[in-house]
Structures are given as structure tokens and as C-alpha cells.
Amino acid sequence: MTILVDQNTRVLVQGITGSEGSRHTLYMLQYGTKVVAGVTPGKGGQQVHGVPVYDSVEETLRRHPDVNTSIIFVPARFASDAVYEAVDNGIRLVVIITEHIPIHDAIRFVNYAKYKGTVIIGPNCPGVVSPTISKVGILPNSVYTRKGPVGIISRSGTLTYEISYHLTQAGFGQSTVVGVGGDPIIGTDMVEAALMFENDPETKYLVVIGEIGGDQEERLASLVREGKITKPIAAFIAGRTAPPGKRLGHAGAIISMGVGTYESKVKALESAGIRVARTPLEVVKIIREISGK
Amino acid sequence: MTILVDQNTRVLVQGITGSEGSRHTLYMLQYGTKVVAGVTPGKGGQQVHGVPVYDSVEETLRRHPDVNTSIIFVPARFASDAVYEAVDNGIRLVVIITEHIPIHDAIRFVNYAKYKGTVIIGPNCPGVVSPTISKVGILPNSVYTRKGPVGIISRSGTLTYEISYHLTQAGFGQSTVVGVGGDPIIGTDMVEAALMFENDPETKYLVVIGEIGGDQEERLASLVREGKITKPIAAFIAGRTAPPGKRLGHAGAIISMGVGTYESKVKALESAGIRVARTPLEVVKIIREISGK
Amino acid sequence: MRLLEYKGKEILAKYGVKVPRGVVIGKPDDVDKASLNYPVFVKAQVPFAGRAKMGLVKRAGSKDEAKRIASEYLGRVIQDFEVKKVLLEEGVDVVKEYYVSVTIDRSSRTFILLASPEGGVDIEEIARTSPEKIFRGRIHPFEGLRDYTINAVNKFMGFTGDLAYKFASLLRVMYNVFEAYDTELVEINPLALTRGGDFVALDVKIMVDDNALYRHSDISVEEEGDLTREEIEARKYGFHYVELPGYVGVIGNGAGLTMATMDLVREFSGEPADFLDVGGGASRDVVKAALTLLLKDERIRGIVLNIFGGITRGDEVAYGVVDAFKEVGAAKPLAIRLKGTNEEEGRRILAPLGVKIYETAEEAIGELMRNLQGGGR
């Protein structure tokens, strides 16, 4: 088993006719993802890499009632509308790749989705992949070649690929890799993703790739201390050398209100018995030791 | 067992220092309801019929963590705020007696409560009583003297008392009586209340007291046809002689868009095998026949 | 409350919706001051439907004709409503008429956008005969009117390019007005598409939630109200009254019980002359005013008073009856059914009047109807 994405995943690409949408539709198809339809208002009737395009999600579902997942490549100004359209049409999982969505918009649609029972991943995230089964995102196909016991939760994109790559090289495949996104407001945070992995029997170990800012890693540590997350974890936190008060790329990576420093995160994690790697490669070492392999 | 209100019900009265709030606090206490606290902002520290008054729901819950139900007598302009306060503080059941709450306010807080997992009864309703156990409402104590197998769902106030009275006189006690409220937008409608009764083993028969306008009775009939509600039902619909397009007291009792006429309701109910009484007294007759007593 | 047409148009126009060029007047002489291009349509401002059929919209080819029609309308009482305003409007070069509205969807507890390429006719009629010609788009209050809904309705209506853009703007304005004014309905019917390619609101119906009027100081109840004079009177006393065509007066406490009482009157072959709900916890004064209203009503030949006391107390009701009899006399047969709170006290107070108190509404109405029918109709 995996989380979020599995062999039953049937994907709708919102914004499929844009350059990103189109390119990643191809990559997802190449990976083996079942991309069954795309939506771009006004472009219904076209095809993108053989995938039929519709004007609306409602029309899509009429033709493809098996669609259960949507990935959004719609530009920031229109992305919120695409999210509402997906949620209102009962799509169960919506992965938002789009970055630069206004935070007030995100705070509203994230709450709305929760209310309607839709799981949101992102915005501003690389998506989700369950190696060799299905990918709903922009993570590089070449990295995700091996299924296995490691569940990865990450706030970063490339750093995730980096660590995943090293893990795969060392023989540790992944159950599912979730890039939760770098924005301050995201639909599913590390804690919620960790709870999903906790219930997934196939996932034996967790890799948590955090960064400075916010309190997701601290809250994750609390759940471990409370015994609500019991699987062994190897963590890495980026931004040890980042100066406070400056944004480093991710809007989420800013330290404020005395929380979210590298030190507070490492302290919280270590006091919950979680080992924190000092370099990306050390993550592999920790997983090797934990697994006894 | 009963629905909504039982021996574990612990009541907070919001707007307890107003004349209605105060009077019905007394009546509820006389009925045996466990009214443990009241709230009126700025009046904390007072007592009403021996019930302590607090400034806020949060303070109340700090002192009385057993409170699980709130009844709202706050005037219409401030009632919405009281509802949000109750919902945000995690109260599980909120009964809104207040009438004349603006419909846009109601549509928002009803959705908000649903999102937060709070059950709302009302607005503009007489409340809920589980005879001889607990009453959270303004239904007359003298009428509800006998527990028994009949669950009553009603959009009306006095008409409910009338029919309940006749039932009790005829020896049919009630499990729970729910006045869902007469406004066009209500937190729990007849259909939702019927589904609650469906799961209550103590309730053997349902009495449904509807009126013209809206489509609650029609939707209830659909659920019966689909087999989702299986308990025998006796119905009464008020407003057979009401002219279309006029509001008769209840804002909910207006016929429009071709639905909600007396005829459409009776037709829907009868086609689902539900017997519809032509007079309030006939309801008792039908229940007698259904029960074979 | 239903706003008069001109007021609804005023509000929509403020937000950028196009309406026909026109002037609202209160006196026939105001026609002189209005600089309009004739012919114009002269439209009596009344808060109900079916104006055209009632001859309340007429074409005037000249100022004089307009003035004549306006004086015919102004001051006239129609369905108990006195016409105080008349709208003069220039004609519009119509290519096609549509229907569009935003309203409340009770069962889903959301708002809803309705649109149809069939304009100018009753939407309930379309709903009955060709429901597939109505677009229905849910609008959740937590998300507002979304572009995807606008795209869908444009597709349904067949609007593309510039028309789609203009229709989108119109819908956004309608939704904003719907929210800003606490309305239950914002309807444009018909919405005209002109030869010039514009949407123009030919008729507008806006229903504002009575309970939210306190938030909208720019809407005046007196001026815009759709209430009859009796209803305004009733409102003053705090009871709810609706006139019906029959001859049996009905008073109850609570809307459901009062409706059920009306229904019982019919069940016993009578015709209710009113719906009068004294409400919960009615005082002596309210009951007196209510009963007096019916006792004075010449259409009414007998009255049933059906009270199930909960919050309402039997003694207060009884005193109200005594007071009403003192004022206008026991002019008509009165059947009283009094149950519940302070029932005995009520009976005691009523005893000197010699009015019979019944145990059930069925008994009360049954006997009243037998008396009325026995006395000849």
C-alpha cells in the first residue's frame, strides 16, 4: 500500500494546455500515471499527448467518472478558481503545483477543501509519487525507480530529489514521496502527511525533510513524543546558516515570532528521539542504521 | 436512547439574563434539564435562578467542562455572534430559539457549524425535548410527560405541542421531539432529523409535522422510497388552504418555483407509502393503527 | 420585502448594470420635467408580478399621453397597494430576451445562480415545462461566485467573446448586490440583448430579507413595502396577518397551528377569510387587536380562535377576548379552543361572556360551521 496515490489513481490535469501542464502530462504518462483527461476553459475538444481536453471539470467527470485526482498547473491568478472547481466537483485529491498563489486565497480554499473533504497537496509543491506505481507531480521520473519501505515527507523540491536519489542508490526504495509545498499555508502539512504514513503498513521508516520557518517540524516532534507517530524517523532541516527575518526562496522559509529556527526544530526533533542528519547524505546513513541493513 | 438530548446533556444558556432566556432557564430547570451555566457578555458573576452567569463561552467551559449543549436566546442582531462563539468553542449541539436572524447570516453559520462538526437546531425553533429526561427548548413542560416510542419531527411550534398532547393523551409517549424551525435556512432539517431517529433503537414510529414551502417533506419521502428510512411514519402537512406566494408567518412557509405545494408534498409522501393525516387528531389515529394498539 | 422595480434598477445601475433610460415620478406633472425620447413605457410601480396583464404597463407616444397614463396609475389602489410612483422608460432595441437570477437554495443551504435563454416568461413556468432550459449553478457562501461557474453559464447560454465578458460582469454585479443587500432574490427578467450588443435589464425584481433591513438604511420600508394596509396594521401590533378570500375568521398562535386551523375550516366545508397568527407569548393587547380586526371585517361571518398555550398564556388570551368584546361587541359567532398554559384561568375569565370553550379545534370548528351553515350562507 501507499498513501495518496496508488494504482487506482486517475488523474485530471487542470491547465493541461499550458507549457508546464503539457510537458508534465507527458512526463506523468511516461512514468505510467493514468492521466485520463485535461481541462482548460475554452479549449475543450483538443488533445494533449493524446489526453482529451474539456472545458470544465464537470464535463470531464461526466465523460470520465473514474477521475479521482487533479493536478493543477493553472497560473496563479486563476489557480484558486481551478481548486474550487475541483473541490466542488468532488475530486478527492488535488495537487497544486502552481506557485505565487496569494496567501489569503490559499487560506480560504484550503479551509474550504477541508470542509468538503478534499485533500489538498500544495500549493507550490512538487507533488506526490508512489515509485513505480503512479506520480502526480513534477518530480523527476529518473529518480523514482524503486518502491520500498521509506516514506518521504518534504517541504522542498530538489532537496527531496537529492535525498530520494541517494536513498534509491543505497537500495532504499520509497512507498510514497510527498512534497507538501513551500508556502506558508498548505493543504496538507508534514504532520498530516506523517499521520497518513503511520497508517500505511508498507511504510516502515520515515524521512522528514524540513526547513527553517513555521512550526511543522516542532508539531511533528510533539506527535512523536505523544506516541501518535511511532515509525522510526530520519530528519534533515535545511537553513542552518540562514539569517533570521529573510525569505530564502520559499515564502514558508522565514523565521519569526521566536519559532521556526534551525535550533528550535532540531531541539524539538531530538528531544522526541528523532535523529537529525547534518547533511543530506547522512540521512541515508541514519536510515541504514535504523533498518539494520 | 433518544436523539440529540439525553441524560448527559449539560446546558449553557446564551442570553440567559434576557427576559426569554431567564424565563425558559427556569422552565428548563423545572423540567429537570441540567442547566449548568449562562452567558451574557458583561454580566459575568451574576446568577439567574441559581445558574451562574459568565462573560464568555470560553470562561464557561473552563469552569464547566461538562457543558456540551447550548441554547441561544440572544436577540437577532447578536445571535449569529453567539452561534459562532459556541461553535468555535466546540459545543456539539446548539439550539437557536431566536427568530428574525437574517438569512444570509444563517446560511453562513449553518455551513460553518457543519464544517466544525456542531449540530445546529433552528434558528426560529422551539427546540428539542426527550420527555421526562431533558428539554433544551421552549416547548411547554406540561405537554411532555411521557417517554415512549414516537419520534416527532416538526417545522412548527404550537402545532407540535398540539399533536404531542393528543399523542400523550392517547398513551403514546415520545422518545424525542425535535422542532427543526420555521426559517428557510435551518441547521438540521427534517431529513437529517429523520436519519437520526432511524438510528435510535428506542424510536419505533415517526410523526412528521410539515408545512407548505421548501422541499424537506419531498426529500424525506425520497429517502423512504430509497429504503434509507424504514420506520413507519404518520405525517401531517399544514397549509392546505394557503394561497401561493404569500408568507404565512414562518418565512419558510412560502410556495415558489413550483415546489412546496401541499399537493406536491402529500403526493410525494403517499407515493412513498406514508400516510398523511388530514387533521392533527388523525395523526393519533394513524399511529394507533400502525402500532396496532 | 420586494423592492419596487425602479429601486432595484437604481441599485443595479449604481454597480454598472445597464437599464433603459428612464425617470421615476411621483406626480403626473413630473412628466414635464423629464427629458425623454418618446415613445416611452409608463410602468406603475407595484410590488407584485403580472403588471402587463393588469394593464399597469402602457406605451405612451407623447408627453401628454404619458401624463394621462401616469395620472391614471398614481394613487390607484391595486391588491391593497397604493401606487405612489410611476416609472417612465424609453424603449430598447431588443434582439433577444433572457432570464437570470441569484437566489437561495434552501435544501443545499447555498446560493444559486439561475439563467435561461427563455426570458420574459415566468421562470416557474419554464421550470415546469422545460427544466433543461434553466442553468443552475450553486454558489457556496464560502467561495463566492467562481469563474468556473461563469464559464459554465456562458457556455450554456451560448455567449462567447465580448458577450461572454459582458455577461460575466453582469453576473458578478448581481452576486455582489445579492450579498451586499442581504437579498433573497436578485432577478433580471427579461434581460435584453440589444442590437448594439449590450445587456440591458428590462425588469428587475429584488427581494430584501426583512430581518436584515436594519443594515440597509438606503432602503425605506414605507416607500417600498409590499404590505397591504391591514398587514401594516397587524405588524404594528406584532401579529402576522394575511387576507384570504373566505368568510370564516381564523386566529391561532403559531404559524403551523394557524395554518392547520385554516385547513380544518376547509375540512368542515368553510372558507378561511384570513391567516392571523398572534405569535408566541401574545399579550392581552395583541389578542384584543387581532380579534377586533376580524370582528370589524364585514366579510367575516364567524370566527375561530385556536390557542395552544405554551409561552402563550390562557389568561392573557382570555383578557384580550374580553377587551375586544367590550370594544366592538360580540357581533359574530366566536368558537374558542383554549388549551395549555393557564387554561383554567382563561376559562374562568371567559365564563361571563357566555362563549363556549372547546377541548379540540375539531370540535370548535365543527360546531361553528354547523351554526354558520344552519344560519344560511
Next chain:
Amino acid sequence: MRLLEYKGKEILAKYGVKVPRGVVIGKPDDVDKASLNYPVFVKAQVPFAGRAKMGLVKRAGSKDEAKRIASEYLGRVIQDFEVKKVLLEEGVDVVKEYYVSVTIDRSSRTFILLASPEGGVDIEEIARTSPEKIFRGRIHPFEGLRDYTINAVNKFMGFTGDLAYKFASLLRVMYNVFEAYDTELVEINPLALTRGGDFVALDVKIMVDDNALYRHSDISVEEEGDLTREEIEARKYGFHYVELPGYVGVIGNGAGLTMATMDLVREFSGEPADFLDVGGGASRDVVKAALTLLLKDERIRGIVLNIFGGITRGDEVAYGVVDAFKEVGAAKPLAIRLKGTNEEEGRRILAPLGVKIYETAEEAIGELMRNLQGGGR
């Protein structure tokens, strides 16, 4: 984006919040035109905290003194920011200072109201030392700022009667501005209570979401921006750059990987001179501009380029490096780590340059640091 103080005050004042009487000027001579009662406070308009300590707020007893201070500030570059505006403000008769703000609560995904009777100090400091002195009231976006929250904060702050009423109005304005301007923070600190019993905003900090600026035409990025010149340059090319105090240049793709690369530099006892994230799918031009920026930076003694290609392609990156070397020459040691998409092509393109390509970032940085340290620091 952090608005300058005067702009934040302008916005709040428009909605009715009281601010000190003052004038914003762009030239020292503008002081003459301002009719103010002296003494005044002269405040350099810079988008960062700690102004008072940096001598950027001074008291002026006369027009001449104010002019002298203003000319001292205007045109000065502080933390890479050029002062273009100065605010002159009359003093306020302060009885007590408070803290109040509306911001975003990430973990609960709601808004939050913060208030404290301890004003004028850093709220993070209060949060650390006496968290019980901060009122925290969640505001769910679906319900807005509720009266019950206002009642609670008034009780916490000890405001009753007129003061409670005024504070409630202030909070409503702050929340409206918070929503209307897509802000991440609306903060008044200190909020003064005057002898006259009014609340006056002495300093205001408003952070507007950069991603929502397109909706707010009244806010000008150029004028209000808190970016350094390099950052503005970087933004033009579409990469994200932050200057840091060290001597090792860092380029990565993706914020997380770039931060991790900085961290590795420190791990190998170096000091990163920057954070430079070329982003996802960086083109040849972006890589060229980024590398050129660092090659020209005199503080920088060596550079690590860490690319894990996903969307980003190794060949594009390689061509960007080639282009940069063509322009400014291989002036400094460069360690390249290139993995992922089109890795081999990238290696082939880079081969003629004689630059070593590493398998892992650890190797690249390790060897770079050995070179730098071997060469003496």
C-alpha cells in the same frame, strides 16, 4: 512586501484610525511647506525594524533642525535601502502604550489577533519572556472577526466603556485592512492611549503579500519595496538572491537544496556569501546571470554550483556556465555538482572548460573548501 510606515498609516487613517499629525516629505525643503507644531519627530522611512537604535528617528525642536535631520536621512543607503522619504510627526500625549496586530496563523490555517498591554517593545521578545501577556484570538476566514473575540480582548486588555468601544472600532478597521489589502501582517506598535482618551497609532507595520500585489494598484512596489539593489537585479532575471556576510558563493536550484548547500559550506567550515536559487527549470540565461553576479562579487573567493536536475536541465545549466565564463572569465575556483536531467550532456558541454564535475555536493564543497583554505584565507 513591507510598506513604509507613512504608507501604512495613510491606509489605516483612511479607514478612521487616528495617527499623529504629520507630513511625509521627499526633499529637505519640503519641511518649509509643512505647517506643523514643533517639536516634531523626524523618522526615516525604511522597511525594517530597529530604526530608533540606528538613529533613524530624531526629535527636532525647530523647522531648521528638522530640515537638517531630514537632509541627513534622505538619500542615505541603509542595509542596501536608499531612504527616499522622511516622515515628520507631531508628538502625542501618551498615557500608555499597547501592542496590537492581525496576522496569519500557519498551523491552524486561520488569521489571528494578537494584543498586549506591553507596547513599544518587540512582540517576539514578549512572546519569549512573558507569553501570558499576549492575547491570541483566532479569526477563521469563514466567520471573520467576531464580537465575542472583541469582547474577550477588551477584557484581557482591561478596556471598558468608551475605551472598549474605541478599541473595538480599531480592531475592526485593522481586520478590514488586513483582508482588503491581502496582508500577512497589520501591526500597530506602539499603539498609544492619549491623555484625551484616544487610541493613536504611533508606528505601523503592514506586510502585503507580494503575490497579491496585482490586486492593489494603490501600492507601488518601486517606492515601497524592501529589496536591495542586487535583489531587484536578481528578480529581473527570475532568480532569488539574498546577500549573506561570508565569502563562499552558493548557487542551487530550489530553495531547499540551496539552503542545504549553504549549510554544507558551513559544515566544511566555510561561510556562505549568498543564497542564490535559480529556481525550477532555469534557462541558460538565468544561470549565466546568476553565475556572473557571483563571479563579479569581490567578497566571494570561490563558488559552488549545486544542481539536481528535475525540471532544470543539465545542458541549459552547462551552457549558462559557459556563457558566464565567456563574459567574465573563470576568475574564481568553481565547484560544480550536476545530477539529474541531461546530466551527461551537461558534462560534455562543460568538459572544454576544464571544470571538475562532482557526483555529490559534499565532494564538491569539500574539495572547494580545501582549495580555498590551502590557498590561505
